[in-house]
Amino acid sequence: MRSTLSDNISRDIDWWRSAAIYQVYIRSFADGNGDGVGDIAGIRDRLSYLADLGIDAIWVNPWYPSPMEDAGYDISDYRSIEPAYGTMEQAEAMISEAHGLGMRVILDLVPNHVSDAHPWFQEALLAEPGSAERARFHFRPGKGDNGDEAPNDWVSSFGGPAWTRVKDADGNPGEWYLHLFTPEQPDVNWRNHDIRADFEATLRFWFDRGVDGFRIDVAQFLCKDADLPDLNGLKYPTPIPADGSDPVVHPHFDRDEVHEIYRSWRAVADSYDPPRVFVAEAWVGNPKRLARYLRPDELHSAFNFDFLLSPWTGSKLRTVIDSTILSHAEVGASPTWVLSNHDGARHLSKYARPQTDSRVSSLSQIRDIPADFELGERRARAAMMLMLALPGGVYMYQGEELGLAEVEDIPDDQLQDPIWERSGHKERGRDGCRVPLPWSGDTAPYGFSPDDANASPWLPQPKGWADRTVEAQTGQADSTLELYRSALALRRSIAALATEPLTWMSDDNDQVLDFQRGSSLRVVVNISADPIALPDGEVLLASGPLPGDGTIPADTAVWQSVPCATTADSTRSS
């Protein structure tokens, strides 16, 4: 079944500029067949839930065949479906059904590395040094007398060296190959024609099946200096010099050559009607460097990880918002805000701790700090209303609409993230944000799997999730789920949120983030620990109860309509 665009999908080719997109982490979204692992059948069952939530598109994490050494980011066949997740027929039906409900579908493309089970790598292992098969990867002889030292000093993002040695056909130690992640994820060589041609074929394969776009995994890593020089302590992101000139060139991070790849992909995406879109996962650490990926003939959007990493402080958030809007405007791009994803601690759990200026990317950094989860949820609700009111698109990570916190006490022997082993059990990894969703009922599996399931959820769910389920929160006016529904519906109905610029109404950022979108909507977020004055105007939505005494409580966001007399005309524009 081929998907055609349904009448329910907007024809606006710029839809992605202000879209609300929901990340479906397929392993943990919903289990349709009772094996304890989420799947396409589960997604299809819950599409109406997503449509009712009020989102414009879903992004599905990798659903291709994989040995699952890194939860599907080790792909052995890019143009097929992982059997544990379903079939191609189901995938095509899901795309079509999502379109029928007015939602677009974005898939995940992993171009930096493949699985070591991919036929290319298996062929490379059997081939000779210097062969065409090995040229698709980065194979090199080792250093030292016996070649038993790695070719250079690069390290894996998951800990340990970035090189593994293979055996020759005679069983003797042979060349080494590069892997910036696990040894089961060999990096491919983007100078190689086969690689370029094959990834374009993959784009077309899925675009031909109606897929609306791709999220691009580690978009900043693809190109490597051909000489593979030592880092000699050079870290990334490499700092931008004080005069604003380009940073020191890094041998495998954010190199200029990557842009040519994205230009060629853009041409493929633009050749479709309607044009397909890309969102980059590019941790480049600097708004100006990120904007280079978003030039008009490159990628459409890129996750704003500075926002995701920002502590809940007014000054930090204001800095990120201003620098993002400015750097994106310079290339005509639209910002893409995100608070959580499958790689970092859920934002509710970060906000539940005292906020400092440091950026928290993993739970390990804060696990020992006592948490106040009520405070965390209050801030998370306000943060969502801040995010949805900013100019641009947003990504929401499954479960944040239920007010889920990170699961911090998964027993050691049930941790699955390769980071746990690769770090020598120092880093617990990302499993705590990947625990299967609670849909209904009082006990695990909370409706994640069918009643007659023959396996438990692939990660254990906590005991106290009965009040977090979709069932428990539906119809409860004060629940986080209903707040998300209201905010998303309102966002759609307020034209200014899609089109109008942001104008700051106050510079007192320690206390408040206060801005207007156009002349009709005012957004006030109390970041401080004390109540602040509620401006005049009708309250359209608040992230928490308002006492009715003309104040906004701590850690609460409010959307208001602007009374005619109060406009942003006399204030500075960002």
Ligand code: NOJ
């Ligand atoms: C980024 C993905 O989001 C993450 O989950 C994965 O482990 C790495 N890239 C490697 O593909």
